[in-house]
Amino acid sequence: MKEQVINFQLNDEPVNVYSDPSLSLLKLLRNRFNLLGTKEGCGRGDCGVCTVLLDGRAVNSCLIPAGKVQGRNVCTIEGISSKSTAKAARFHPIQQAFVEKGAVQCGFCTPGMIMSAFALLQENPSPSKEEVREAISGNLCRCSGYKQIEEAVLEAAKVMICQKEHPGFK
Amino acid sequence: MSYTIASNLKQAIKILKESDGKAQVIAGATDLFLENLPSELVDVSAVPEILGITRGKDFLSIGAGVTHAEAAASSVIRSEAEALSEACRIVGSPQVRNMGTLGGNVINAAPAADAAVALVALGAKAVLTDLYGSSREAFVVDLYGGYNRSSVDSSAEILMRFLLKPAQRGEGSAFLRFAPRAALALPLVNAAARIRVEQSLIKEARIVIAPAKPAPTRLLETEKLLLGAKPGLDLWQKVKSTASSEIEVRGSMLRCSEEYRCHLVGVLARRVSQQAVVRAMEAE
Amino acid sequence: MPIDKEKGFDAKNNSSGATVNQGPDVWAKAAGRALYGIDLQLPGMLYGKILRSPHPHARIKAIDTAEADALPGVRAVLTASDIKKKRYGIVVQDELPLAYDRVRYIGDEVAAVAAVDEKSASRALEALNVEYEPLSAVFEPKAALAQGAVQIHDQFPGNIAWQRELERGNPDRAFKEADLVVENSFSIPSVHPTYLEPIACVASSDYPGNLTIHTALQSPDIVRDIIAGALELPFSKVRIVGPVMGGGFGGRVYGNLKLYLLSSLLSQFTGLPVKMQLSREEEFCIGRPMIAAELKIKMALRSDGTFLARESEIVTDNGAYSAQAPWVSKTLSERNDSVYRIPNIRTRACLVYTNKVPTAQYRAYGNQAANFACESLIDQAAEKLGLDPLQIRLNNCTQAGDTTVHGLKIKSCALKDCLKEAAAKIGWSNRNKNCGYGISAGIHASGSLVANKDFRGASARAVLELDGRVTLFSGEQDYGQGTYGAFTNIAAGVLELDPDLFSLNCRDSLITPYSQGALANRQTTIGGRAVQLAAADLKKLIEEAASEMAGEPVRMEKGRLKSNDGSIMELAAVAVYYHNRTSGLTLTGEGSYVPPPVEYDETSYGNISVTYSFAAHAAEVEVDRETGAFTIKRIASVHDSGRIINPLAARGQVYGGVAQGVGFSCYEGYLFDRGRVVSKTLADYRIPTALDVPHIACCFIETTDPEGPLGVKGLGEVVQVPVPGALANAVADAAGVRVTELPITAEKIYRAISKGECAR
């Protein structure tokens, strides 16, 4: 398709890009914004490693035409850290818990997995084990058997609730 | 040569009209994006006229742009059209459910599209609008035009809404699928049923199975068997054998053999009917 | 809760124990800042693509490149006539970078192009015209072995890539004297490691002819050898630099040699860096799955359940080219014999060429495939003899002090306890009537020495930096399994320093010691030992330099340098002292661990590994008899992997390995249609999702192995080995019938049940 201007919020910043609107959001993020944290594993929605948030919901960025994000809010793994505080380069409790609970092995599924977990915890701050599994069921992981990922999301949920209740809590 | 997000129906129609058949409707993109894209796309996923779920006095109206996630989360759909709720809950993955729409599911016309199977069992009608503003109604099953082909031309018509009868007294519906994996899997067989009972006798029954034919397929013989019958072991045995013998299915290397699929059709038809009957009795 | 919100992205700030345990990349990975092969870009880089054969077997009559060459943006078009006809291979030399006159499977590489962007490269492929003369093809090993079958490689008559006949003891007599003989046939399809990152590389050749390949490999130095050989480059001119690896599981021991060779050749031709990347479909269709196998096995027992003999006929399907398939076939046909005491063995194994996707290796190296067959048969025997499946295994299992039938010397072994614990964890003595239970055991070499008899060990360097920190250099690779964390901990333990003071360099062959890499469970056992020795050497050197500097004896204790009078010296001061005194040298400890020589005879009888890990798994499943659908409810996974130095990472290995075992047993498997891969997407080649992996109870029974460093033994591979046997036996227990073909699916169970009912 012919290129057109696409304006959207990317990790809480307004951006505009001149692009073929039929390019995938994944390619747009990687090739045009150099946001390499969002990975590509299949290009067909079968693996979930390209998961980002579109208006707060987990989606496969490989299946989103760039034209679709016009006027919308996209959040990638790079936008997660700064979500917790205004300062850049800080880790979100989910990232922290992933590291501490051993949920990161090869790490290729990790960004997408964290985005799915993030979407879940926004909607359901204290999920059950089953709800965690359901929420990450579109994200394949070949290393972990999902157990420590499940543990990490549950741990992050606890921390996030704690932080909400005690804003000064570290 | 463009991608436009239509903000209302009028705009969507205008673009389709001006493109001379070159533009096509796109909603969640989860099917269309994997195909060769046309040169012009009209994104209808934000068109308010095709969104929302409303419960009228004697109808339930579900926008074609409603996503599987929205449908699965809707308490109205759960109470009035439980089969649809169950079908939408199981589609693909959370990511796919967040984007994929009911309208896209029907128009993409995959033989075993989950929401479509439930909609057919529920007897849903589709409301479509053409480029000149006139609208028509059609049963969902009639929107199928062949294997993976819709009879709706998405460059000339917009699927607006689905209309369903809400669950009546003594009515229950259910959806079941048999898949090789718990998520991200296409079913070997899926089945949906809508059944009404009166004083423990089955008064109405619609049983739908897929994939068998291009469209989700009603099991008419099985339905006949159910009508007027009193649920019991004997009946269920007969439902199973009638269902597996009344339609032909195909086998495929990636899914399962013809013989096994045929067996599953019988089992699922029975189980989904039983489930619907249990719910119907509870609603009596 | 200890949350350090000030944590930055650089190594400086990661003071958490988690970082040390899980390696230096872990924060970058969680942040989305870790760079993998697919993320790499070099200035001026071109994109390479490959034209593949649409035929399973054909003669190439002509290739017309003129049109492609003339396209804008196209910088190179290579066919076999542009390059030397030099065969390469891992075990047998049967591959060329590009097909010369014949293609042997659908996907065989015919031409390679490099262009300024992916689109132009794709256009160039479309513009290539190849004239083929289709030949008759053969897809099944049995057909390929038949008289008069079409010959796939002229130099391998009868389509036999490798074969072996092996006899230990006197199987004929044992079978004659047996009270019971059981037999059955089993089949296992090809499976793909399915690392989530498709293989990608950037090759860059400069004018003096130095070649640098950026790609993540489990065994970069071995690949370096092969590439240098195939391209006829001096070894020292080939350098491999590893980005972060998106999963390996054996599939990246050698990765995709074709891709590395072709990108290198394109880079040599153009003088520019060339990036190549497999699509997911290419991963399945031409990426290298593990061999498929057919096993016919027979077992002789005494009436009390004592194992007397086993006889196996094994045919493995090599596909069109033979990477590590001979070695995998060998492990598959042999390793399981050492789980139990089986004094008499006869094995005939044959690896056969077919016109299908070439094969390679996968985590557990075929050992898990044999486990499915052998453990199924043991349960058949137990049933016939009226013995409890647990008891028959306890009675026969290998124990410490044993020399097994193939000569493996078992110095530490808690297999018996593993079996008991797995049974206890699953509730063996209190089994639920509505479920089925299965148990299975496995052994795996930990630190196998057979890949290169002469180069058995590993070496490492530990450098005291001028700032008092320590940098380790090792050629071993970590892709999330915790190796780097283990190395840091081992070295920190020796020097008694804070693990945060250590940095690790592993991924650049220019600066790291030559290594065999991440294979055969050798990393922690052998690589770790080298790190331990290097750290000890460094400690000695530090003490020497400090003593010289102080003019009196100085000792390093609890990480501090102390002289006799108790005064303390800074490490950095000693480092600078030495640096100045030598005009630039640094204190460098070297460690080389050379395992005792392996002795095995021409039948490969002998102790082939430093040590051996053991595992026992028990499974509980529920079967819906009407449809054959089954639910795996729980798996207990109990391990003797020696000492567990990092429980978090060890648990991760177990959960992940069992999940892969579940995939292998119940979900995965290649499907072909006349040589064409049909299961070519992640939707159709189904690995388990979060909703498919059952509850896993994981337990370690620690032994102290005299050979492993700190008593450590391998874990990553053995964990997958017993899964298929445990699941197959549990399903058979629940369904009353046995499925002998992997993957075990609802349809196969249903068919077996229906057949059983018909027979009755």
Ligand SMILES: Cc1cc2nc3c(=O)[nH]c(=O)nc-3n(C[C@H](O)[C@H](O)[C@H](O)COP(=O)(O)OP(=O)(O)OC[C@H]3O[C@@H](n4cnc5c(N)ncnc54)[C@H](O)[C@@H]3O)c2cc1C
């Ligand atoms: C990984 C993955 C897993 C999946 N799993 C499942 C599954 O388990 N079960 C299942 O049923 N499906 C599944 N799907 C298919 C798909 O998600 C659904 O069919 C979805 O509902 C399609 O909706 P959409 O809005 O994305 O359609 P789109 O891709 O936007 O459109 C599909 C077609 O419908 C037309 N169209 C859409 N809306 C309208 C409208 N309002 N008026 C006229 N024409 C319209 C488009 O022109 C196009 O031809 C899966 C897809 C993926 C990628």
